[in-house]
Amino acid sequence: MIGRSEEYEKMFRLEGQLWWYRHLHERVADALLRQFGKKRDMSILDAGCGTGGLLLFLRQMGYTRLRGIDGSTDAVACCHDRELPVSFVNLNDLADFEPTVTYDVIVCNDVFCYFLDADLLPLIAALANRLKPGGILISNNNAFRAFRGEHDLAVGIVRRFVLSDFERLLPPCGLKRQSSTYWSFVLSLPIVLVRQWQQLQLKLGWHTPAEAMSDVYLPSPWLNKMLLGIVRAEQKLLTRTPFGSSLFMVCGK
Known part of the structure; x- marks a missing residue:
């Protein structure tokens, strides 16, 4: 998404309100609570922190x-507006950034989708090397090609994942999956239908890739509240689901 200033501006304005961001942040907090209980002083790095909502x-x-890094000057500027401790770092160069500093927790949400294997494996390895013993890597990722649509084009996503991808990618980097689930399972059907309709419009030439719009917009208050309630209920009632537009994982060394 680097270079798409308008997308960072939307993220900055909406991530504290939009149902999807709010629930993702809640999932991260739940993972921290499960691993560390009420402790609040563990060191946390958000790698690819965007505009700093998490x-x-x-x-x-x-x-x-708390510490954040991101490879977008737009994102880092937004973080500094929020007085957050964030540094500009190209994630391809993570191995060279403060190489002796390690963390109890590293969060890397919706970042891997911008990397092909040749660059992704070194990135995951660099993240693993920064974890303290007993530390965890939390990562949310775009899932299943069926959900590919205009959002992917608008923000520059190059790939989507399934769990078997990480079963291949994690072990060479010294990481083991502790828990994982797809989410937005309950909303999968409407999301797939919308995304497939978008793909059809692109194939027919009714829309062009240059006109693609991201999903970062705020629906009406009642709909935003309803969608947040649905994904919260899904997490509470279905601890692990087999399908969804995102894949949430917690990994350890």
């Missing part, structure tokens, strides 16, 4: 040792 959310929850 870091802001964690700060509001009382977490005190």
Whole structure:
């Protein structure tokens, strides 16, 4: 998404309100609670932190040792507006950035989708090398090609994942999956139908890739509240689901 200033501006304005971002942040907080209980002073790095919505959310929850990095100057500027401790770092160069500093938690949400294997494997290895013993890597990822649509084009996503991809990618980097689930399972059918309709319009030439719009927009308040309630209920009632537009994982060394 680097270079798409308008997308960062939308993210900056909406990630504290939009149902999808809010629930993703809640999932990260739940993973932290499960691993560390009520502890709030573990060191946390958000690698590819975007405009800082997750870091802001964690700060509001009382977490005190937060750090972020991102390869977009637009994103870093937004983080600095929020007075967040974020540095500009190209993730391809992560191995060279403060190489002796390690973390209890590294979060890398919706970042791997911008990397092909040749660059992704070194990135995952660099993230693994920054984990302290007993530390965890939390990662949310775009899932299943069936969900590919205009959003992918608008923000420059180059790939989507299934769990078997990470069963191949994680072990060479010294990581083991502790838990995982696809999510938005309950909403899968409407999302797939919308995305497939978008793909058909592109194939027929009714839309062009240059006209593609991202999913980062705020629906009406009642709909936003309803969608948030649905994904919250899904997480509570269905601890692991076999399908969804995202794949959420917690990994350890």
